[in-house]
Amino acid sequence: MTPLQQISRPAQPFALRRVADRMLSRLKTTGIISALVLVVFAFFAVANSRFTNSNNLINILNQSSYLMIVSLGQGLVLISGGFDLAVAALLGLTSVVSATLMIALAANGVDFPLAIAISVAGGLSVGLILGMVNGVAVAYLNVRSFIVTLGIAGIAAGAGYQISGGAPVTGLPENFIAVFGTPDLRSISTSVYIAVLFAVALHLTMTRTRAGRYIYAVGGNPVAARLSGINVRRHIVLVFMTSGLLASLAGILLSARVSTGDTNLGGNFVLQSITAGVLGGISLRGGEGTLFGAALGALFIAVLSNGMNLENISSYYQMIILGGLLVLAVLAEQLRLLISGRR
Amino acid sequence: MAGGSRQSAPVSDPFPDPCPGALLEAFGIEKSFPGVRVLDGVSLDVRAGEVHVLFGENGAGKSTLVNIILGNYAPEGGTVRFDGKILPAGSPRAARDAGISVVFQELSLIPTLSACANIFLGREKRHSALLDEGTMSREAAAMFARLGIALDPQAPVAGLSRAEQQMVEIAKALQNDPRLLILDEPTTAFTDVETQRLFAIVADLKRLGVGIIYITHRMAEIQAIGDRISILRDGRRIATKLVSETDEDELIQLMTGRETLNVYPTIAFKPADEAIALDGASAASGRFQNVSISVRAGEIVGIAGLVGCGKSAVGRSLFGEERLAAGQVTLFGKPLRSPSPQSMLDAGVVYLPPDRRRQGLVLNRSVRENATLSCLNLRSFAFGQWLRKKSEDDAVQRVLNRLNLTPPLLDRNVSAYSGGNQQKVVFARAFLRETKVLIVDEPTVGVDVGARLEFYGILKQLCETGAAILLISSDLPEILHLTHRTYVLAFGRQTAEFQREEISEAAILSSFFAAGPKEGGIKTGAAA
Numbered sequence: 033m034t035p036l037q038q039i040s041r042p043a044q045p046f047a048l049r050r051v052a053d054r055m056l057s058r059l060k061t062t063g064i065i066s067a068l069v070l071v072v073f074a075f076f077a078v079a080n081s082r083f084t085n086s087n088n089l090i091n092i093l094n095q096s097s098y099l100m101i102v103s104l105g106q107g108l109v110l111i112s113g114g115f116d117l118a119v120a121a122l123l124g125l126t127s128v129v130s131a132t133l134m135i136a137l138a139a140n141g142v143d144f145p146l147a148i149a150i151s152v153a154g155g156l157s158v159g160l161i162l163g164m165v166n167g168v169a170v171a172y173l174n175v176r177s178f179i180v181t182l183g184i185a186g187i188a189a190g191a192g193y194q195i196s197g198g199a200p201v202t203g204l205p206e207n208f209i210a211v212f213g214t215p216d217l218r219s220i221s222t223s224v225y226i227a228v229l230f231a232v233a234l235h236l237t238m239t240r241t242r243a244g245r246y247i248y249a250v251g252g253n254p255v256a257a258r259l260s261g262i263n264v265r266r267h268i269v270l271v272f273m274t275s276g277l278l279a280s281l282a283g284i285l286l287s288a289r290v291s292t293g294d295t296n297l298g299g300n301f302v303l304q305s306i307t308a309g310v311l312g313g314i315s316l317r318g319g320e321g322t323l324f325g326a327a328l329g330a331l332f333i334a335v336l337s338n339g340m341n342l343e344n345i346s347s348y349y350q351m352i353i354l355g356g357l358l359v360l361a362v363l364a365e366q367l368r369l370l371i372s373g374r375r
Numbered sequence: 376m377a378g379g380s381r382q383s384a385p386v387s388d389p390f391p392d393p394c395p396g397a398l399l400e401a402f403g404i405e406k407s408f409p410g411v412r413v414l415d416g417v418s419l420d421v422r423a424g425e426v427h428v429l430f431g432e433n434g435a436g437k438s439t440l441v442n443i444i445l446g447n448y449a450p451e452g453g454t455v456r457f458d459g460k461i462l463p464a465g466s467p468r469a470a471r472d473a474g475i476s477v478v479f480q481e482l483s484l485i486p487t488l489s490a491c492a493n494i495f496l497g498r499e500k501r502h503s504a505l506l507d508e509g510t511m512s513r514e515a516a517a518m519f520a521r522l523g524i525a526l527d528p529q530a531p532v533a534g535l536s537r538a539e540q541q542m543v544e545i546a547k548a549l550q551n552d553p554r555l556l557i558l559d560e561p562t563t564a565f566t567d568v569e570t571q572r573l574f575a576i577v578a579d580l581k582r583l584g585v586g587i588i589y590i591t592h593r594m595a596e597i598q599a600i601g602d603r604i605s606i607l608r609d610g611r612r613i614a615t616k617l618v619s620e621t622d623e624d625e626l627i628q629l630m631t632g633r634e635t636l637n638v639y640p641t642i643a644f645k646p647a648d649e650a651i652a653l654d655g656a657s658a659a660s661g662r663f664q665n666v667s668i669s670v671r672a673g674e675i676v677g678i679a680g681l682v683g684c685g686k687s688a689v690g691r692s693l694f695g696e697e698r699l700a701a702g703q704v705t706l707f708g709k710p711l712r713s714p715s716p717q718s719m720l721d722a723g724v725v726y727l728p729p730d731r732r733r734q735g736l737v738l739n740r741s742v743r744e745n746a747t748l749s750c751l752n753l754r755s756f757a758f759g760q761w762l763r764k765k766s767e768d769d770a771v772q773r774v775l776n777r778l779n780l781t782p783p784l785l786d787r788n789v790s791a792y793s794g795g796n797q798q799k800v801v802f803a804r805a806f807l808r809e810t811k812v813l814i815v816d817e818p819t820v821g822v823d824v825g826a827r828l829e830f831y832g833i834l835k836q837l838c839e840t841g842a843a844i845l846l847i848s849s850d851l852p853e854i855l856h857l858t859h860r861t862y863v864l865a866f867g868r869q870t871a872e873f874q875r876e877e878i879s880e881a882a883i884l885s886s887f888f889a890a891g892p893k894e895g896g897i898k899t900g901a902a903a
Contacts, residue, residue, distance in 0.1 A: 241760040242751045249748055252737035259696065259734055260749035260804075261720035319739045 096334030105275030107326030113318025114177030120298025126283030130155030131293020163276020192295030201293030252319025433795025656702030723811030
């Protein structure tokens with residue numbers, strides 16, 4: 033029809049290379065973190081006989097689930113090209129809000145299922161609303177996510193202390209603890225199932241849906257994304273709301289586990305969730321990495337801290353090691369860019 | 376001095392004798408990247424005082440060879456000699472110290488720093504511990520004078536036009552008196568005036584005995600300043616010839632390995648109703664004022680003008696990406712109140728931006744994802760939110776095979792591809808959805824003849840099946856040969872409109888300056 037057909041070359045010889053190329057890119061995304069998890073696991077399994085005890089393995093799963101849930105949200109924000117420094121504070125505020133609500137409702141004679149439902153909804157809306165504030169400020173006011181979420185973290189922590197009077201909120205109903213926590217420390221907690229559920233659902237969202245594809249594009253190049261007809265702002269808001277929601281969810285689950293509402297419940301989760309994401313292969317420059325990797329990153333951190341606890345390494349050293357890990361992971365990414373950037 | 380003693384090498388001889396008098400001599404260079412053999416025993420020699428053109432399709436290995444000479448990559452085999460001495464492989468420092476300088480196609484300036492600071496970056500003049508701003512500023516000013524450009528050395532680079540930035544880049548390369556200068560498509564941002572200036576500088580450098588490697592796709596430039604030309608294809612050097620003893624047809628044939636084809640297709644002209652129009656429009660940014668253009672279905676309309684004349688902003692405004700202070704966009708007879716890229720795409724308007732790296736592609740994502748990014752809301756690629764990966768794969772594979780993406784690996788990041796191949800991924804978007812209106816801005820910058828042919832074929836096919844096409848281009852031959860009608864912009868104002876039979880190089884060039892100061896001495900030798 034046109035002279036163009038004359039210069040089309042057959043593409044047949046590339047079939048094998050295409051398969052190899054795809055496998056290579058798969059391996060690059062989650063290969064390293066999978067290997068890391070196995071290595072630390074094997075190390076502690078050899079170093080300490082208590083490590084592979086079934087109670088301890090369940091304990092690791094339970095411990096990792098909260099960080100995993102938070103890391104999925106953090107990973108989503110990192111992929112979209114931002115940071116969420118508010119996750120720990122949102123988790124803490126949710127914990128205090130839902131615990132306070134629950135106790136107040138119970139004291140006023142509201143039935144347990146209803147009281148729990150209301151207070152869980154109240155807690156989750158904390159994350160949704162403040163996550164939306166984060167997202168709107170980043171997407172519509174062009175403020176850097178680093179600053180917005182830092183500010184929101186301050187507000188959330190202050191509000192948490194104000195509501196709780198600075199002390200842990202105790203006396204949570206047994207039913208709540210039974211449903212959202214675990215009856216005893218030897219069985220798998222509800223949070224594990226929820227973490228796995230969200231990991232699978234969000235991973236599928238990121239790899240199999242338009243929204244996921246768009247979030248990668250927004251993180252990789254927002255200008256190109258907008259020119260491709262993508263509503264960049266909407267996806268940024270969506271991402272921060274999801275991160276807030278997941279932080280709140282982890283807050284409720286963790287409150288049930290420790291039977292307390294506590295502003296400080298989020299502890300070190302900002303550092304840990306970013307580390308989990310970066311270790312899992314998510315680029316801090318956005319647009320790269322997988323949520324499956326972030327979940328594995330969270331598992332890695334849990335295995336590592338559990339093993340270090342068993343070895344009686346002080347929590348201060350553990351913080352140093354975790355911080356060092358983040359720096360190392362970022363350095364490794366730079367190294368990778370340097371090498372692959374040469375092509 | 377140019378030309379040399381040796382006659383043009385026969386096509387069949389892959390390894391002519393190394394030239395003993397050469398300034399630079401690369402011999403038997405081999406380089407692979409994962410899965411791709413990029414250079415397969417390539418040899419090249421550059422003599423002092425000659426312009427040696429490197430010519431080849433995108434992905435033929437030109438950039439890789441240059442990067443090996445610069446020490447940015449270490450080759451797996453072969454040696455690079457400079458002045459008879461072997462350069463250590465993979466040492467950018469050694470190459471720089473030997474006097475090898477480069478101007479890349481992609482700019483390497485720091486936007487927030489001044490022109491002067493950029494020129495001296497890493498080689499700052501000092502009074503003991505303090506920077507000697509005075510000397511640096513004077514030398515930068517002297518360099519600008521030599522280049523014939525009026526620039527304040529203290530002006531931040533971010534505020535300069537693309538062409539001025541390129542001049543700063545050249546000044547930077549010349550600052551340390553190179554003995555070998557590598558120019559990688561240095562004129563893509565230039566108008567003819569600036570190109571002529573660059574040629575004068577090159578002639579100057581030749582007299583001083585500087586060797587020059589010049590990479591370009593433009594025939595006119597090869598004829599204008601090339602002494603010898605080496606053609607690369609698929610990682611091999613196919614031939615080295617005297618420029619004076621070869622011609623366009625032969626070069627294209629050597630480059631593509633095919634019989635010569637007419638680059639510009641004849642496109643049937645069957646205009647129907649008006650598809651898209653801009654009515655008395657002024658950009659809120661002030662980039663253009665009072666522009667009225669219209670494109671009918673079944674015609675290709677051009678917008679020509681110098682770099683910075685506002686033609687890109689006109690294209691963006693038609694896609695809802697540039698806010699209008701006055702006037703409006705009309706699509707299929709309906710005025711649009713607030714057009715956005717999203718709504719324009721939904722209405723069948725496809726826009727291919729001029730800067731593929733900044734506006735076109737998500738570099739760290741795969742070829743597949745980039746090709747379909749603007750098409751995922753189509754039924755054939757997604758059921759609601761759920762992606763149909765199989766049909767996506769098939770469609771992208773089909774289109775990119777046709778565009779000859781090499782290598783055709785859909786899972787690879789687009790950043791791993793050369794510029795021309797990246798542009799093919801951008802082109803694919805016009806193919807993957809129904810395109811009623813196509814707006815393209817500088818579509819063929821840095822794109823080889825093969826891909827150009829394919830792209831012009833796309834334009835022809837789209838136009839003849841009733842699409843309206845707006846071609847914004849600084850490449851005059853493209854405008855001359857392809858468009859049915861052409862508008863000219865100068866300094867943000869519409870200065871002329873030419874019907875098909877009136878379109879000529881002289882006519883268009885004269886309206887480039889209509890609304891502003893006349894610049895003297897323009898040679899009408901735009902490009903082939």
